[in-house]
Amino acid sequence: xxxxxxxxxxxxxxxxxxxxxxxxxxxxxxxxxxxxxxxxxxxxxxxxxxxxxxxxxxxxxxxxxxxxxxxxxxxxxxxxxxxxxxxxxxxxxxxxxxxxxxxxxxxxxxxxxxxxxxxxxxxxxxxxxxxxxxxxxxxxxxxxxxxxxxxxxxxxxxxxxxxxxxxxxxxxxxxxxxxxxxxxxxxxxxxxxxxxxxxxxxxxxxxxxxxxxxxxxxxxxxxxxxxxxxxxxxxxxxxxxxxxxxxxx
Numbered sequence: 001x002x003x004x005x006x007x008x009x010x011x012x013x014x015x016x017x018x019x020x021x022x023x024x025x026x027x028x029x030x031x032x033x034x035x036x037x038x039x040x041x042x043x044x045x046x047x048x049x050x051x052x053x054x055x056x057x058x059x060x061x062x063x064x065x066x067x068x069x070x071x072x073x074x075x076x077x078x079x080x081x082x083x084x085x086x087x088x089x090x091x092x093x094x095x096x097x098x099x100x101x102x103x104x105x106x107x108x109x110x111x112x113x114x115x116x117x118x119x120x121x122x123x124x125x126x127x128x129x130x131x132x133x134x135x136x137x138x139x140x141x142x143x144x145x146x147x148x149x150x151x152x153x154x155x156x157x158x159x160x161x162x163x164x165x166x167x168x169x170x171x172x173x174x175x176x177x178x179x180x181x182x183x184x185x186x187x188x189x190x191x192x193x194x195x196x197x198x199x200x201x202x203x204x205x206x207x208x209x210x211x212x213x214x215x216x217x218x219x220x221x222x223x224x225x226x227x228x229x230x231x232x233x234x235x236x237x238x239x240x241x242x243x244x245x246x247x248x249x
Contacts, residue, residue, distance in 0.1 A: 002134065002223050005030030008057075008082045010075075012065065012122070013092025015040035017186060018138065020047055021211045022089060022218060027051040029219070033058040034078045034085070036092065038065065057082070065092055065118040066110065075125035087222060088126050090119035090137045090160075095188065098152040099246065108152045115156035120163050123177065127167075132174040134222050137164050138214075139181035141235035142245065149246030161231060168229030176228040178221040183235025184208040204237030 009026050013019040014035040023033050024047065033051050035058060037044035044060055051058035059081045063070040078085055093115045098107045123135050140157045147154040161179065168177040184203055187195035196208040217232045233239040 007086040008032045009087035010034040011089045012036040015044035019091040027054040071121035100148040100151040111152040116159040135177040137179040141183035144239040145243040147245040179231045180217045183238040
């Protein structure tokens with residue numbers, strides 16, 4: 001079993017929401033952190049402070065994942081800052097409302113860069129620079145259905161699912177690459193818990209989950225040395241019910 005104590009983990013988008021919870025739980029497990037952020041510097045500094053108080057080392061790295069050059073440099077900057085790297089969690093993403101009717105090529109390219117190509121570039125650099133370790137990508141359960149209101153987001157997460165399986169094979173035998181696909185866990189930015197309450201009836205288990213459910217799934221994948229190319233759906237069974245979200249074309 002892979003022991004996180006003393007290992008170093010880079011988590012993209014670690015300043016807020018699921019990324020923050022992942023970072024602090026890994027710190028509780030004894031892992032040193034590299035906390036990536038784009039704009040949320042104040043929140044990132046707070047995560048670092050909390051991690052250090054848990055007795056681990058924590059470093060901050062800023063990078064714009066919308067720029068390929070920043071992605072290419074992030075792994076090298078991480079190793080320079082922390083001295084080593086054992087775990088990469090590709091958590092950062094953007095969630096724009098680009099409908100299938102209105103989405104432009106630029107919309108698609110921008111979302112795809114952050115949500116799919118950045119994880120790919122980071123993972124490839126990790127494999128080339130380090131050669132051995134663990135990668136976990138954060139997907140979304142909606143990839144099992146369709147979303148026409150957030151079409152570019154949906155496509156980017158579908159791409160990341162394909163990349164997860166491809167890289168698991170391409171980077172074997174020295175790296176494992178897996179993914180976790182959350183469902184009804186957190187309301188979108190600007191929404192409150194009423195959003196989750198309204199939608200929980202669409203989930204087979206008739207309730208919404210918590211961030212700790214996602215964290216537990218990530219820890220399970222990190223600890224295993226014999227699981228690769230897998231997607232764990234943390235969604236109360238939502239992936240079993242194919243759905244279409246948004247206005248169809």
